[in-house]
Amino acid sequence: MASEKASASSSVPNPFVLTPYIIEKRSAETADTTTLVMVPANGGQIPAFKPGQFNMLYSHGVGEAAISVSGDPKKRDKLTHTIRAVGKITNALTSLEPGSVVGVRGPYGVSWPMEEMKHHDVVVVGGGLGLAPLRPALYDLINNRSQYERIEVMYGARSPKDIVYNDEIQRWRAIQDWRFQVTVDAAGREWYGDVGVVTTRIPDARFDPKNTVALVCGPDIMMKFVIQSLTGRGIPDDRIYVSLERNMKCAVGFCGHCQYGPIFVCRDGPVFKYSDIKSFMFAKEV
Amino acid sequence: MSGKTSKSLSATIAEHPFMHGLDAKFIQLVSNKAVQRSYERGEMLFKEGETADKFFLVLQGKVALELARPEKDRLTIETVGDGEVVGWSWMVPPFRWSFDARALKSTQVIALDAELLRENLESNPKDGYNFLLRLLPVVGNRLENTRLQLMDVYGV
Numbered sequence: 001m002a003s004e005k006a007s008a009s010s011s012v013p014n015p016f017v018l019t020p021y022i023i024e025k026r027s028a029e030t031a032d033t034t035t036l037v038m039v040p041a042n043g044g045q046i047p048a049f050k051p052g053q054f055n056m057l058y059s060h061g062v063g064e065a066a067i068s069v070s071g072d073p074k075k076r077d078k079l080t081h082t083i084r085a086v087g088k089i090t091n092a093l094t095s096l097e098p099g100s101v102v103g104v105r106g107p108y109g110v111s112w113p114m115e116e117m118k119h120h121d122v123v124v125v126g127g128g129l130g131l132a133p134l135r136p137a138l139y140d141l142i143n144n145r146s147q148y149e150r151i152e153v154m155y156g157a158r159s160p161k162d163i164v165y166n167d168e169i170q171r172w173r174a175i176q177d178w179r180f181q182v183t184v185d186a187a188g189r190e191w192y193g194d195v196g197v198v199t200t201r202i203p204d205a206r207f208d209p210k211n212t213v214a215l216v217c218g219p220d221i222m223m224k225f226v227i228q229s230l231t232g233r234g235i236p237d238d239r240i241y242v243s244l245e246r247n248m249k250c251a252v253g254f255c256g257h258c259q260y261g262p263i264f265v266c267r268d269g270p271v272f273k274y275s276d277i278k279s280f281m282f283a284k285e286v
Numbered sequence: 287m288s289g290k291t292s293k294s295l296s297a298t299i300a301e302h303p304f305m306h307g308l309d310a311k312f313i314q315l316v317s318n319k320a321v322q323r324s325y326e327r328g329e330m331l332f333k334e335g336e337t338a339d340k341f342f343l344v345l346q347g348k349v350a351l352e353l354a355r356p357e358k359d360r361l362t363i364e365t366v367g368d369g370e371v372v373g374w375s376w377m378v379p380p381f382r383w384s385f386d387a388r389a390l391k392s393t394q395v396i397a398l399d400a401e402l403l404r405e406n407l408e409s410n411p412k413d414g415y416n417f418l419l420r421l422l423p424v425v426g427n428r429l430e431n432t433r434l435q436l437m438d439v440y441g442v
Contacts (some may be wrong), residue, residue, distance in 0.1 A: 104316045128440035158440040185435045192327075192390045193352065195365045197434040200427075222439040 007272035015252045018058055018103035021079060023096055027069075029164040033129060034094040035070065035082045038102060045076040050111030051136035052243060052271045056251050058103030059092040066248035066266065067093075068133035069107060074143055079104065082132040082164060099160050110253045110271045112137045112215055113241060117148060121207035123235070124153040125226045127198055127218025131155055131164055133243045133270070136173070152205040156198025156222070159184050160191045179206070198222065202229040209234030216274075217243040224282050227274060235238060237275035244270050299396055302343045303369040304420055309310055313411035315406045319399035325389035331372065338375035338383045340397040344368060347393025352386040362426065363435070365390065374425060376400035 020041035027035050040046060049055075049069050058064045065087075071080030077229040085094040096102065114137065122141065126134045141151055153172070155162045163182065173180045181201045183194035194201070198218075214230050216223050223242055230240055246265040249257040253267030263269065274281070296317035299305050305313060309408050322345075325331060331342060334354060342349075352360040363385070366372050372395070375383050381400070407414035 150409060156440065158438065162440065164349070183365075185438070185440070188359045189352075189362070192348075193365075194348070195362045197431050198438070199434065200431055219439055219441075221437060225434060225439070 004032070010244060012104065015105065015108070016250075017061070018105050021102050023098050023100045023102060024078065025098060026094075026096070029082060029166075030162050032045070032086070032094075033082060033084045033164055034095070035080060035164075036096070037071075038079045038081070038104070039077065043099060046079045047107060048076065049073055049107035049136070051114060051140050052112040053107040053109045053113070053134055054107070054133075054248075054251075055079070055081065055104050055106030055269060056248075057083075057093055058105075059089055059096070060101070062092040063089045064103075064249070065089040065093065066108075066251060067241070068270070070132040070135045072139040072143075073136050074139065082129065082135075083282045084129050106251065108266060110269055112243075112271055113213065114140055116273075117141075117213045118144075119147065119149065119284075121150045121212040122148050122152070123205060123207055123214040123230065124151070125156075125198060125214065125216045125218070125230075127156045127222040127226075128162065128242070129164060130160065130216075130218030130222070135165065137215060141178070142172075142175070145177060150207055152207055153178060153180040154198050154201040154205065155180070155182050156201075156218070157182075157184050158186075160187050160193075162233055197225070199225050199229045202226070202233060205233075207235075209236075212239060214240045215239060215243075220244075220282070237278055238273055240274040241271055242274055242277075242281075244272060246270075295322060295396065298322070298345070299398075302345065304343060304371050304424075308416055309410075309413050310419075312406065312410055313415075315410075316403050319402050322395050323376065323395050323397055325393045325395070327389055327391050329389050331387035331389065331395070332383045333386050334383055336383050338373060338381045339400045340373070341376055341400055341403055342372035342387075343396040343398065344370050344372060345394040345396060347395070348390040349393060349395075350388050350390050352388055354386065358403060360386065364431065371421075371424060377404070377421075404423065423434055 021038035022041050023036050024039050025037040029035055054066050054068045056064045057067050067081045067083055070082040083090050083094050085091045183196050187195050212235050214235050216226050244265050246258040248266040249255045251266045253264040258265040296314050299317050300313045346368050348365055349372055350362045351364045352362050372387055
């Protein structure tokens with residue numbers, strides 16, 4: 001089964017029309033990363049979204065940025081996005097205080113293959129802020145736990161202070177019927193958890209490679225080595241899904257800003273089956 | 287730290303993932319001076335610069351490999367857990383530990399005597415080769431992991 005493609009034209013009446021949202025809460029995840037919880041300014045529910053999809057967030061007078069939805073797909077009263085301040089727009093978005101208005105359009109893009117994952121072992125590997133696009137999938141796994149076999153979640157960050165969703169991760173790690181491992185690249189003596197790159201967790205992960213679907217999200221270089229480890233454990237290329245981050249503008253495949261080889265990341269992704277993009281994903285030049 | 291010896295120690299050694307499948311006689315030979323030890327959270331297995339006279343098989347727990355930095359806190363560069371091994375400085379001169387090793391939680395290990403191990407690796411080349419075939423991937427994986435850490439993959 002292919003990953004789940006949500007038609008932008010069917011889920012969004014006019015893909016270029018912004019809807020105003022009011023920031024209800026903002027919380028700092030790390031020194032440069034902030035989670036915004038927003039509600040529709042006109043009341044009502046947020047549009048249905050699938051894990052892995054993204055919205056375009058508009059900071060008035062500054063511009064738009066594509067940001068993955070990071071909230072629970074079952075909760076339709078609030079829209080949650082986790083944003084790293086890396087440029088003009090994301091700096092503006094993360095500086096907004098509660099009560100500020102943000103323009104939102106979406107959701108867009110191909111989601112994680114939640115249907116295909118059912119009745120399979122599931123391996124989820126996230127790195128850094130790559131946990132944000134995976135978080136809705138984790139909620140979905142928790143909400144529908146009985147529909148999945150073994151679940152292994154592995155999360156890597158640069159250091160303990162770079163871990164996002166720290167409190168929530170503590171709760172997730174306490175869940176008995178899955179294993180959630182966290183590792184950091186380096187740490188001081190205050191850290192009693194695992195240290196080492198996230199790939200070090202993969203050899204001991206418990207799954208049947210013939211019956212496993214893997215979700216991977218993080219920086220490209222991290223995904224490269226994670227995929228090597230996962231295929232080394234025997235998971236076929238067409239059972240590994242990755243989420244790509246590229247510079248998206250229109251979000252519906254018109255403008256070409258996010259073209260990556262033969263694909264438009266916004267329209268054909270951001271979630272891809274690794275076997276579909278393997279030929280150019282790690283090429284020196286595309 | 288507490289230590290104990292046991293008649294069944296060689297059996298425990300033979301069941302450790304690193305040693306499992308090695309020749310039974312070889313395991314018996316290298317088990318002779320082995321000691322099972324327990325460390326509580328915060329206790330040191332060894333310190334940088336000390337004589338590397340043991341090879342540690344971790345049975346259960348977690349060990350941090352730490353690097354001292356001038357005028358800064360110690361940095362944990364790797365953790366080692368159940369079924370893994372700690373240390374190979376005992377294999378090559380000058381037989382000094384390059385890092386500190388500290389228990390992050392209650393940890394049980396078997397400490398093999400390094401001198402006895404070296405003697406048996408040398409006098410039993412086939413078993414020694416099989417042993418090195420297991421140790422080399424550990425060294426290689428740690429080298430590769432260190433390279434990935436150097437790349438700072440989450441910072442790009």
